[in-house]
Amino acid sequence: MNERFERELMRGSLDLMVLSVLADGANYGYLIQKRVRDVGGDMIKLQAGTLYPLLHRLEADGAIRSKWDHSTGRKRKWYELTAAGRRRIRTQAAQWDRYTACIQQLLTPALAALPVK
Amino acid sequence: MNERFERELMRGSLDLMVLSVLADGANYGYLIQKRVRDVGGDMIKLQAGTLYPLLHRLEADGAIRSKWDHSTGRKRKWYELTAAGRRRIRTQAAQWDRYTACIQQLLTPALAALPVK
DNA sequence: CAACAATATATCGTTGTACGATAGATGTCA
DNA sequence: TGACATCTATCGTACAACGATATATTGTTG
Incomplete structure (x- = not known):
């Protein structure tokens, strides 16, 4: 029941994490x-089976764009943010802050009401 | 695409919110x-079609227990935390804090790296 | 050199949650 | 009487994350 909590937590915030990584510069899936x-x-x-479909989704949305690199022996698909992707980080980060504030507003009095242990 | 973000955000944290409300005292679905x-x-x-199955799930998990109240004309199903439910709030709240800290750790440098607008 | 680990991307079926629609019942107020 | 708020509930749909699996190359080690 607790693994479930951890797993479900990531829904919806995982794409924001990936976009955040890309805000630091272009990067490829494995890294x-x-x-x-x-x-x-x-x-x-973060599982590979989660990440790659996620990247494809973000690209289809126009938040990132990709380019294959065959120069090294091991081929890599580099991703970088688009202008829309940068906008998206900002708006979703703001939403994330507001969302966590809501939870905190419920959680703080709840923990205070709980017996000390 | 942005409504999706909002919707998916709640996955996994919604049960913590409901448990938090019940930490302030017994309550029924509508309230x-x-x-x-x-x-x-x-x-x-929060939709009714989300809440009621969620309450049933929490009860099946043993985190809350219910009691029908027919004393008033309108029947209500009151829920209250069990000891397991109180434990669950504490552990999930701790996990929630750690999770948001992770996101913040990715988000802060990302927003700093983004052009000012 | 052979075996194995790490790098690298990708797809597929399963699971489970949130949604919107719908239903049905009672109470209140104009 | 009719409209609206209260109250619980179920059902089908959509979709993200998971684990398993596939495939291929490079690096390491016995």
Whole structure:
């Protein structure tokens, strides 16, 4: 029941995370995954089977654009933000802040009401 | 595409909100919905078709327990936290904090890297 | 050199939650 | 009486995240 909580938590905020990574500069899937997992520690285990469809979705939405790189032996698909993607980060970050504020508004009195342990 | 973001955001954190409301005392569905919507403003539009299955799920999990009240003309199903429910709020609240900290860790440098507008 | 781990992208079926629509019942107020 | 708010509930749909699996290349180690 608790793994479920962790898993469902990421719905909707995962794309914001990926866009955030790309705000630091162009990047490709495998490294994006590493970066998110590094920051997320045991909280966020971003799967490849989640990330790649997510990237395709963001590209279809026009938030990012891609380019294959065959110069090295191992081919990589680089992604970078579009102007729309940058706008999207800003609006979604604002929404995220408002959303967490709502939760905090419910959570703070709740924890205070709970017996000390 | 932005409504999707709002909708998907709630996945996984909605049950924590409902549990939080119940931490302030026993309550019934309709009022729980009102409370969450009041706090949520335009961010959180909790639907009845979402809430009632959610309550049933929490009860099946043993986090809450219910009791019908027929004393008034309009019948109401009152819910209250169980001991397991109180534990669950504490653990999920801690997870929530850690999760939002992760997002913030990605978001802050991202917003700093973005052109001023 | 062979075996194995890491790098790199991708697809597929399953699961589960939130939504909107719908239903049905009671109470209040004009 | 008719409209509206209260109150609980179910059903089909949409869709994101998961785990498994596939495939291919590069690096490491016995």
